[in-house]
Amino acid sequence: MYNSFPTWIKKYGGIPPFDQILIADFKDEILASIVDFENEIEQIVGNKEEADFANTIEVFEKCGKRHQEVMAVFYVWSTSKSDGEFQKVEAELTPTLAAFADKIIQNQALFDRIAKVYDTRNLLNAEQKRLTTKHYDGFVFNGAALDETKKKELAKLNQSLATLYTQFSQLLMESENTYLTLDAHEVASLPPDMKAFTEDMAKARGLAGNIVSNTRSSIELVLTYCPLRSLREKAWRLFVERGDTDSHDTKPLCVEIIKLRSQRAALLGYKSHAHWRLSNKMAKTPETALELLYKVWPHAQKRVSEEVADMQEMVNGKQKPFHIEPWDYRYFAELVRKEKYDLDENDIKPYLVLDNMVKAMFWVANELFEVVFEKVNDVPTFHPTMSVYKMTQKGADGVKGLWYFDPYAREGKRSGAWMMSYQDQHKLDAGAIAIVSNNSNFIQSESATTLLSWDEAITLFHEFGHALHGLLSDVTYPKLSGTSVASDFVELPSQLYERWLLTPEVLNKFALHYETGHPIPQELLDKIIASSKFNSGFNTVEYMACALLDMHIHLAQKSIEDLRKFEQENLAKIGMPSQVTMRHRLPQFAHIFSDDGYSAGYYSYMWADVLSADAYRAFQETGNPFDKNTAAKLLEHVYSAGGKVDEAETYIAFRGQDAAVEALLEAKGFA
Numbered sequence: 001m002y003n004s005f006p007t008w009i010k011k012y013g014g015i016p017p018f019d020q021i022l023i024a025d026f027k028d029e030i031l032a033s034i035v036d037f038e039n040e041i042e043q044i045v046g047n048k049e050e051a052d053f054a055n056t057i058e059v060f061e062k063c064g065k066r067h068q069e070v071m072a073v074f075y076v077w078s079t080s081k082s083d084g085e086f087q088k089v090e091a092e093l094t095p096t097l098a099a100f101a102d103k104i105i106q107n108q109a110l111f112d113r114i115a116k117v118y119d120t121r122n123l124l125n126a127e128q129k130r131l132t133t134k135h136y137d138g139f140v141f142n143g144a145a146l147d148e149t150k151k152k153e154l155a156k157l158n159q160s161l162a163t164l165y166t167q168f169s170q171l172l173m174e175s176e177n178t179y180l181t182l183d184a185h186e187v188a189s190l191p192p193d194m195k196a197f198t199e200d201m202a203k204a205r206g207l208a209g210n211i212v213s214n215t216r217s218s219i220e221l222v223l224t225y226c227p228l229r230s231l232r233e234k235a236w237r238l239f240v241e242r243g244d245t246d247s248h249d250t251k252p253l254c255v256e257i258i259k260l261r262s263q264r265a266a267l268l269g270y271k272s273h274a275h276w277r278l279s280n281k282m283a284k285t286p287e288t289a290l291e292l293l294y295k296v297w298p299h300a301q302k303r304v305s306e307e308v309a310d311m312q313e314m315v316n317g318k319q320k321p322f323h324i325e326p327w328d329y330r331y332f333a334e335l336v337r338k339e340k341y342d343l344d345e346n347d348i349k350p351y352l353v354l355d356n357m358v359k360a361m362f363w364v365a366n367e368l369f370e371v372v373f374e375k376v377n378d379v380p381t382f383h384p385t386m387s388v389y390k391m392t393q394k395g396a397d398g399v400k401g402l403w404y405f406d407p408y409a410r411e412g413k414r415s416g417a418w419m420m421s422y423q424d425q426h427k428l429d430a431g432a433i434a435i436v437s438n439n440s441n442f443i444q445s446e447s448a449t450t451l452l453s454w455d456e457a458i459t460l461f462h463e464f465g466h467a468l469h470g471l472l473s474d475v476t477y478p479k480l481s482g483t484s485v486a487s488d489f490v491e492l493p494s495q496l497y498e499r500w501l502l503t504p505e506v507l508n509k510f511a512l513h514y515e516t517g518h519p520i521p522q523e524l525l526d527k528i529i530a531s532s533k534f535n536s537g538f539n540t541v542e543y544m545a546c547a548l549l550d551m552h553i554h555l556a557q558k559s560i561e562d563l564r565k566f567e568q569e570n571l572a573k574i575g576m577p578s579q580v581t582m583r584h585r586l587p588q589f590a591h592i593f594s595d596d597g598y599s600a601g602y603y604s605y606m607w608a609d610v611l612s613a614d615a616y617r618a619f620q621e622t623g624n625p626f627d628k629n630t631a632a633k634l635l636e637h638v639y640s641a642g643g644k645v646d647e648a649e650t651y652i653a654f655r656g657q658d659a660a661v662e663a664l665l666e667a668k669g670f671a
C-alpha cells in the first residue's frame with residue numbers, strides 16, 4: 001500500500017507539512033485518500049442499524065480527513081506554487097476529483113439514510129437540525145431525490161452544459177486574444193508611459209511597433225488616459241464586441257445554455273433557473289433579489305446623469321464640442337476627478353507601510369473581538385517570505401487559530417488576493433482549530449519597506465475579514481464552519497472589515513509615513529474620503545445592468561432566439577443610460593456562461609454590499625466604530641456563527657431587523 005506522503009506535523013493539533021512536499025507524491029496520495037473516503041462512506045451505508053444522526057450525519061462529517069489534508073496542500077500548490085510539473089498532475093487529477101464529487105451525490109443509499117434522519121430532524125438540537133437540513137438540501141439541490149429516469153436526464157443535461165461552458169470559455173478566450181495595431185498618429189497621441197506600455201505589449205507577442213491587447217486592463221488604460229477620441233472609440237469597440245463578432249460568436253452557445261438550464265430547472269421542480277439557484281441563498285427568491293436591485297437602480301441612473309453633466313460641461317468648453325459617449329466616460333471622469341479632488345495616489349503610498357497595516361488589522365480585531373495575534377517561528381511555510389501568527393482570545397484557553405500570510409507576488413502564484421482555509425474549526429472528537437491563510441500579490445520592494453496603494457490596503461483588510469470569519473468560527477460540525485455560508489452572505493464579514501481602515505483611530509495610529517513616522521495629514525485623508533464616492537454612478541450602473549440582465553435572462557419563460565435583441569430590449573426596458581455599457585455584455589459574460597457558479601448570482605455583490613453597509617451602521621448609530629456591545633453581537637451572530645443558523649435569521653439576531661438599503665445608498669453617496 002502506498003504510504004509515503006508526509007503526515008501533518010503534531011503541533012497545534014496538527015499543521016500542514018509544507019516543507020516536506022514532493023509534487024510527485026500528490027497523485028498516489030490523492031487516489032489513496034479517495035479510496036479511504038469511499039470506504040468510510042461504505043461503512044455508513046453498510047450500517048445495519050437504522051439511520052440516525054449519530055451513525056449517519058455525524059459519521060459523514062468525520063469522513064475524508066485524509067482527503068481534506070492532502071487537498072489542502074494540493075490547493076496551495078495549485079494557487080501559489082504552480083509549475084509545469086504540478087500542472088500536469090493537476091490536469092490529470094481534475095476529472096477524477098470531479099467524478100468523485102458526483103459519485104458522493106449520486107450515492108442513493110447514502111442519500112436514503114440522510115433523508116431518514118432529515119424526516120426526524122425536529123427531534124435534534126438546533127445545530128444538528130441545521131446540519132442535517134444542509135446535507136439533505138445539498139443532495140436534493142443536485143437532483144438526488146429524482147427518480148432514475150429523471151436522474152439520467154439530469155446527468156445528460158449537466159454533461160451537455162459542461163461541454164457548452166468549455167466551448168464558451170475557449171471561444172471567448174480566442175476572441176480576447178486579439179489586439180489593435182496603432183498607426184503613427186495614434187502612437188504620437190499617447191502619454192509617454194503608455195507609449196512604452198503599447199511597445200511592450202507588441203514585444204510580448206514578438207511584434208514590432210505598438211499594439212493594445214484586447215484585455216480589460218489595457219483597454220481601460222486607453223479609455224482613461226488616451227486624449228485621441230478616435231483611438232478610444234476603436235479600443236472600446238474591440239472590447240465590447242468580444243464574443244460578438246463573425247469569427248468569434250458565442251451567442252448561439254449562450255442561447256443553448258439558457259435553454260438547457262431552463263429544462264434542468266423544470267426537471268428539478270423549479271419555475272426557472274433563477275428560482276433553482278436562489279433557493280439555497282440568503283435572498284431565497286429572484287423576486288427578493290430584484291426588489292433590492294430596483295431600489296438602488298434609479299439612484300445610480302440619476303447619479304450617472306449628474307456625472308455626465310459634469311463631463312459635458314468640460315466638453316462644451318472645447319473648440320469642437322460633442323456628446324459624451326461610452327468611450328469618453330473614463331477619460332473625462334479622470335479629468336473631472338483631478339479637477340475636483342486634486343488627489344494623487346503617490347501622495348498616499350508613503351503612509352501605507354505593509355507591516356503597519358498588518359498591525360492595524362490585528363489592532364482592530366483586538367478592539368472588536370478581544371483576540372491577540374502573535375508571530376510564531378515553529379511552523380513550516382511554503383515560501384520563505386511568509387509568516388505565521390497564532391491567535392488567542394481573551395477568556396479562552398490555548399491557541400484558537402493559526403493565520404498564515406503570503407504577501408508577495410511571484411511566478412507560479414495566481415493573481416489577486418484571497419483567503420484559504422487549510423483546516424476548518426470544529427468540536428467533534430478532539431476538535432480542530434481553524435488554520436487559514438491570506439494571500440496577496442504585493443510587489444516586494446528592494447528596500448525592506450513595502451508600501452501599499454489605498455486599494456491594496458482596503459483589499460488587505462477585506463481578505464483579513466474572510467480570515468477572521470474562519471478563525472473566530474465556533475461551531476460543532478466541520479460542514480458548518482467559518483465561511484460555509486450562502487454565497488450572497490459570505491462577503492459580509494470581509495466587506496464590513498474594510499470599513500475600519502477608514503476610522504481615524506486606525507489611520508492616526510497606523511498610517512505613518514515610512515521615513516518620518518508622521519501620521520497621514522488630515523487634508524489628505526479628507527481628499528481620500530471625499531473622492532471615495534466619485535464616479536459611483538458609472539461603477540454602479542455598469543455592474544447593475546449585468547446583475548439585472550443576468551436575473552432577467554434566467555427568469556425568461558419564453559425561449560430566447562436572438563441574444564443581441566434580448567440584450568438591447570432589456571437594456572431599453574431598464575432605462576440604461578446611453579453613455580455606459582454593461583461591464584460584461586451577454587456574449588462575454590463569463591461569470592454566468594463559463595459555469596453555473598455566478599449564474600443568476602451576479603446580484604450577490606450588491607446584496608452583500610447592503611448587508612455590510614447596514615451592519616456598519618449599527619456601529620455608527622452608537623457613535624463609536626468599536627462599540628463593545630455591538631462588536632459582541634457581531635461576533636456571536638456573524639463572525640463566529642459559521643453556517644449554524646440561517647443567514648437571514650442570524651443577521652436579524654445581530655441587527656434586530658433586516659438590512660436596510662438606505663445604508664448602502666448613503667455609503668455610495670446616493671442618499
Ligand SMILES: [Zn+2]
Nearest residue numbers: 462466491494
Ligand atoms: Zn471577498
